[in-house]
Amino acid sequence: MSKKGRLAVIAGGIALGVLPMAFAHAAKPIKIGITAELGTIPGKAIANGAILAADQINAKGGVNGRKIKLIIEDDHLSTTDAIRSFQRMVKQDHAVAVVGTFVSEVALALEPWAARLHEPYLITGAAANELSEYVHADYKQRQYIFHAYLPAAYLAQAVCDASKQTLVDQFHMKTAVVMSEDAAWTKPLDAGYDKCLPKVGLKVLDNIRFAPNTSDFTPIYQKIESLHPNVIIAGWAHVGVQPTVQWAEQKVPIALAGINAQAGSSVFWKATNGATEGVITGSTSAPGVAITPKTLPFTDAYQKKFGISPAYTGYSTYDAIYALADAIGRAKSTKPLAIVDALDKTNMIGTQGRLVFQGPKSKFTHALKYGPKYVTGVAFQWQKGVQKCIWPLNLANAKPVFPSFVKLPAKS
Amino acid sequence: MLALQILIDGFAISTLFALGALGFTLIFGVSGVLNLAHGGLLVIAAMIAWYVGTSLGYGADWGALAGLAACVAAALLTYLGVVRPIERSRAIPARERELFVLTATLLWGVMIEEALSYAFTNSPVTVKPLIGGTIDLFGVSTPINELLIAAIAWLAMGGLWLLVNRTRIGKRLLAASINPRGLTLLGFELGTIYLIVWLVYGALAGIAGVLLGSFLGSGSGYIPGLTGSAFTIVVLGGLGSVSGTLIAAYIVGYIETVTAYLISPSLRDVPALILLVVVLYVRPQGLLGRR
Amino acid sequence: MLAGILVLLALLPLGANGYILGVLTTAFYFAVFAMSWDLLFGYAGEVNFGPTFLIGLGAYGAGMANALLHAPVPLAILIGAAAAVAGGVALAIPALRLSGPYLGLITLVAVLLLQQAIVIFAGVTGGEIGLSVPDVLSIDSGPNYEYALAFMAASGLVLTVIARSSLGMILQAAGQDRIAAAALGFNVTKHKIMAFAVSALFSGLAGAFLVFYLGTASVSAVVDIAIGVRVIIAAVLGGRRTIIGGAIGAIFLIVAGELLRPIGQLSTFVVALIALTVIVLFPDGLLGLLPARRGS
Numbered sequence: 001m002s003k004k005g006r007l008a009v010i011a012g013g014i015a016l017g018v019l020p021m022a023f024a025h026a027a028k029p030i031k032i033g034i035t036a037e038l039g040t041i042p043g044k045a046i047a048n049g050a051i052l053a054a055d056q057i058n059a060k061g062g063v064n065g066r067k068i069k070l071i072i073e074d075d076h077l078s079t080t081d082a083i084r085s086f087q088r089m090v091k092q093d094h095a096v097a098v099v100g101t102f103v104s105e106v107a108l109a110l111e112p113w114a115a116r117l118h119e120p121y122l123i124t125g126a127a128a129n130e131l132s133e134y135v136h137a138d139y140k141q142r143q144y145i146f147h148a149y150l151p152a153a154y155l156a157q158a159v160c161d162a163s164k165q166t167l168v169d170q171f172h173m174k175t176a177v178v179m180s181e182d183a184a185w186t187k188p189l190d191a192g193y194d195k196c197l198p199k200v201g202l203k204v205l206d207n208i209r210f211a212p213n214t215s216d217f218t219p220i221y222q223k224i225e226s227l228h229p230n231v232i233i234a235g236w237a238h239v240g241v242q243p244t245v246q247w248a249e250q251k252v253p254i255a256l257a258g259i260n261a262q263a264g265s266s267v268f269w270k271a272t273n274g275a276t277e278g279v280i281t282g283s284t285s286a287p288g289v290a291i292t293p294k295t296l297p298f299t300d301a302y303q304k305k306f307g308i309s310p311a312y313t314g315y316s317t318y319d320a321i322y323a324l325a326d327a328i329g330r331a332k333s334t335k336p337l338a339i340v341d342a343l344d345k346t347n348m349i350g351t352q353g354r355l356v357f358q359g360p361k362s363k364f365t366h367a368l369k370y371g372p373k374y375v376t377g378v379a380f381q382w383q384k385g386v387q388k389c390i391w392p393l394n395l396a397n398a399k400p401v402f403p404s405f406v407k408l409p410a411k412s
Numbered sequence: 413m414l415a416l417q418i419l420i421d422g423f424a425i426s427t428l429f430a431l432g433a434l435g436f437t438l439i440f441g442v443s444g445v446l447n448l449a450h451g452g453l454l455v456i457a458a459m460i461a462w463y464v465g466t467s468l469g470y471g472a473d474w475g476a477l478a479g480l481a482a483c484v485a486a487a488l489l490t491y492l493g494v495v496r497p498i499e500r501s502r503a504i505p506a507r508e509r510e511l512f513v514l515t516a517t518l519l520w521g522v523m524i525e526e527a528l529s530y531a532f533t534n535s536p537v538t539v540k541p542l543i544g545g546t547i548d549l550f551g552v553s554t555p556i557n558e559l560l561i562a563a564i565a566w567l568a569m570g571g572l573w574l575l576v577n578r579t580r581i582g583k584r585l586l587a588a589s590i591n592p593r594g595l596t597l598l599g600f601e602l603g604t605i606y607l608i609v610w611l612v613y614g615a616l617a618g619i620a621g622v623l624l625g626s627f628l629g630s631g632s633g634y635i636p637g638l639t640g641s642a643f644t645i646v647v648l649g650g651l652g653s654v655s656g657t658l659i660a661a662y663i664v665g666y667i668e669t670v671t672a673y674l675i676s677p678s679l680r681d682v683p684a685l686i687l688l689v690v691v692l693y694v695r696p697q698g699l700l701g702r703r
Numbered sequence: 704m705l706a707g708i709l710v711l712l713a714l715l716p717l718g719a720n721g722y723i724l725g726v727l728t729t730a731f732y733f734a735v736f737a738m739s740w741d742l743l744f745g746y747a748g749e750v751n752f753g754p755t756f757l758i759g760l761g762a763y764g765a766g767m768a769n770a771l772l773h774a775p776v777p778l779a780i781l782i783g784a785a786a787a788v789a790g791g792v793a794l795a796i797p798a799l800r801l802s803g804p805y806l807g808l809i810t811l812v813a814v815l816l817l818q819q820a821i822v823i824f825a826g827v828t829g830g831e832i833g834l835s836v837p838d839v840l841s842i843d844s845g846p847n848y849e850y851a852l853a854f855m856a857a858s859g860l861v862l863t864v865i866a867r868s869s870l871g872m873i874l875q876a877a878g879q880d881r882i883a884a885a886a887l888g889f890n891v892t893k894h895k896i897m898a899f900a901v902s903a904l905f906s907g908l909a910g911a912f913l914v915f916y917l918g919t920a921s922v923s924a925v926v927d928i929a930i931g932v933r934v935i936i937a938a939v940l941g942g943r944r945t946i947i948g949g950a951i952g953a954i955f956l957i958v959a960g961e962l963l964r965p966i967g968q969l970s971t972f973v974v975a976l977i978a979l980t981v982i983v984l985f986p987d988g989l990l991g992l993l994p995a996r997r998g999s
Contacts, residue, residue, distance in 0.1 A: 036970050039529040074968060078922040079833060083917050085726050092722040105832045109919040112835050116842045128832055141638060182678040184825070184832040210677035215628040216422045219672040241536045242629040251546055262535060271537040347619045394994070400417050432874045446804055497983045504986040507879070510803065511750065515939045518932055519979040526972035596867060634927060640811070647808045682819060685812050692809055
């Protein structure tokens with residue numbers, strides 16, 4: 001920005017009662033760009049997770065003696081805004097890397113720019129398979145992109161693994177209906193469900209996809225009821241409150257599990273007036289569950305600083321900033337390729353598990369490794385207003401309990 | 413069984429559509445204003461009802477009242493702050509007033525959306541239903557809330573009919589909608605009439621918003637969709653025609669429900685959109701509209 | 704004066720940095736959206752709530768031609784523009800029968816149906832996560848800026864000439880009183896279709912250019928109703944029935960949005976508030992505020 005432009009912004013900022021951040025630093029800080037959707041819960045958590053990580057790193061002296069400075073920009077869920085802000089962060093602010101977005105559409109639009117501008121870019125919440133497949137397709141050009149979260153195919157695998165050890169082994173469930181919103185991220189998710197659910201012993205009776213703007217779910221529940229499955233396996237992120245409330249209000253006698261992303265938020269209980277009692281969802285973490293030694297200190301610090309518990313993107317972004325700082329520290333350089341090489345060698349414990357990025361041979365190049373030794377996420381269930389972890393079994397702090405209107409299969 | 417299912421379910425959703433669109437058509441019929449911030453008013457009612465009822469914990473009744481009050485206030489603000497200045501402006505030619513009102517209310521809707529998203533984030537919430545539980549209706553398990561919504565909606569619509577046809581204020585409203593100039597000559601203050609209409613509109617939108625919020629949930633992201641469906645239904649029924657709006661609401665509601673049940677839930681809103689195009693093409697003034 | 708401003712803008716890359724150029728590049732494409740819309744609304748009196756139907760056709764036509772058929776960028780842009788013109792003519796047909804809010808709704812529905820089609824045919828359109836195009840105009844902000852500026856200036860010139868020609872006069876006459884215009888012997892139908900085609904041509908071209916600037920075509924960038932709303936607001940804010948007002952409004956909206964970035968989430972709110980204030984208090988828009996026009 002030109003001097004005059006900046007003056008105008010600052011003047012505007014003061015006039016509106018918002019003081020600009022301090023802009024003079026003794027040692028040149030390392031700038032990291034954050035692109036997020038600040039009007040949304042997961043978007044806000046991206047910014048919060050990054051702020052918390054940067055503050056902690058800076059309090060311990062920064063990276064190679066340099067402080068981290070975040071440039072947080074709201075992309076308003078718009079690809080146009082995101083691309084403009086990405087270009088600005090790279091060319092104007094000279095950010096050494098960009099982190100963020102939970103919207104696949106935005107992430108996919110930013111990927112070509114990360115490749116063109118040779119800018120390390122870590123995606124921390126979007127889940128489409130395409131994000132890491134894109135890197136795989138042309139590794140040399142696109143190696144700057146890291147999917148610091150799990151692709152939808154792994155999310156499906158996690159749901160299957162969790163369902164096997166809880167619903168099948170503990171409750172003898174045998175049949176399921178997949179019910180997903182019609183969106184890009186659920187296509188690979190549904191493909192994954194259809195493949196792995198039968199393998200764990202849940203026969204898929206039907207796969208129902210519905211428009212994300214569906215307001216009345218009665219027809220869908222009626223149809224599912226007529227098939228008499230034991231469990232509904234969900235793939236929901238755009239919707240959540242509404243189908244959950246109607247499930248409870250209409251006393252649909254079928255267990256509700258899978259991925260119900262909005263249920264991961266601590267405010268979901270209030271948003272649904274408690275209708276979420278008994279709902280199971282796959283998630284990154286659950287309150288009070290120490291996936292790694294870093295998990296609980298993180299959630300406590302987050303709660304203390306922001307007054308709410310972190311959404312899943314809070315964990316992934318916090319981990320990504322640490323991974324990035326670690327890589328820059330090892331590389332002793334902020335040159336793009338040096339950072340990429342160091343990130344490739346990442347092997348550290350984060351809040352979600354052990355963080356390792358997959359190599360160019362994997363279909364999901366530069367996505368996080370999935371598995372019991374790496375990152376799996378958890379499954380939790382809402383029980384009396386609290387999210388109780390039910391899987392992995394070694395971390396579980398409760399057994400699944402279903403509301404009285406849910407009919408469970410007879411124990412054979 | 414399936415037919416009965418569709419009948420009951422379609423009825424509930426259609427009634428909500430009707431109630432949601434009613435205020436929109438009323439305000440157009442009387443004052444010629446198409447309020448594109450309509451969805452914003454509905455969501456204000458729902459969010460405030462949720463905030464007071466659930467978040468602050470005062471219960472469903474107080475929440476609903478607070479939502480209703482907030483919506484009436486917002487409707488008044490829309491009229492006094494946005495619509496009236498345009499109608500009274502000398503700089504805007506009468507011919508273009510309609511478009512200015514459209515643009516201004518559109519902007520006002522954007523402002524409401526942004527403000528709500530700032531205050532409550534854009535993640536949706538459900539308003540606590542006034543009565544919980546389900547009831548067996550001819551073998552179809554139906555939430556009592558759904559029946560209550562239908563009852564309140566019909567009461568509100570009946571009340572509106574009585575107000576318009578059986579009271580003095582109503583007769584003035586009717587007169588105002590037919591010939592605004594004549595009314596001023598008779599010595600009635602047109603401004604007062606409009607103010608009353610906006611109050612009634614605010615109350616209708618408030619009731620609709622709270623009920624919608626308890627059945628379909630609500631959030632700042634719902635605003636464009638709600639405005640859009642009210643607009644669709646009202647134009648389909650014929651702008652300004654209350655009975656046309658009711659008929660159109662039931663047609664759209666049932667088409668959507670039948671599509672969701674019999675074809676695919678992911679194509680739910682497509683047939684209604686196509687029907688709208690066809691109807692407007694064959695009968696541009698809508699089902700019961702006057703030209 | 705206008706020429707002076709253009710020359711000044713053309714020289715801007717010498718002094719300004721990439722960020723300012725980036726903001727203005729988007730603003731210039733938006734300016735063409737708004738000017739095309741003004742031709743339909745300001746002159747022909749057509750309430751078109753769906754500018755993004757035309758923009759989206761141009762953008763996706765061009766993006767798909769490049770990504771799927773490997774058409775070179777200039778050819779892809781022409782294909783996109785052709786798709787938009789076809790869409791414009793299709794919109795003109797209902798416009799011959801409908802007016803006011805009724806037409807407004809039809810155009811709105813056109814956008815919704817286009818959006819549905821993009822999602823349903825996700826295999827070729829990229830669906831809701833968007834379509835990456837292999838080629839871009841340039842990765843440097845300087846050339847991108849000059850392309851956009853030249854395109855905006857040329858579009859503005861052509862649109863202004865058309866609007867002030869007999870076509871513009873006839874459109875205005877027909878917009879006010881169709882029957883009278885027809886009685887005077889003008890072929891209203893032909894002129895209306897022309898107006899839609901011209902508006903679609905420039906909307907589509909701008910949409911196509913924008914795709915090759917962004918490197919991606921996505922619903923939220925070129926089809927979403929919110930984008931259409933911004934176009935309409937820009938045209939009315941700048942000053943309707945002026946063509947150039949659309950450009951001023953669009954640039955104002957985007958630049959104001961950028962300047963207000965420090966207040967974060969509320970920036971959209973404040974921009975909407977400013978636009979609302981201008982529209983209510985100064986119906987002739989920003990252009991009407993210029994001292995030069997006061998007298999005329």
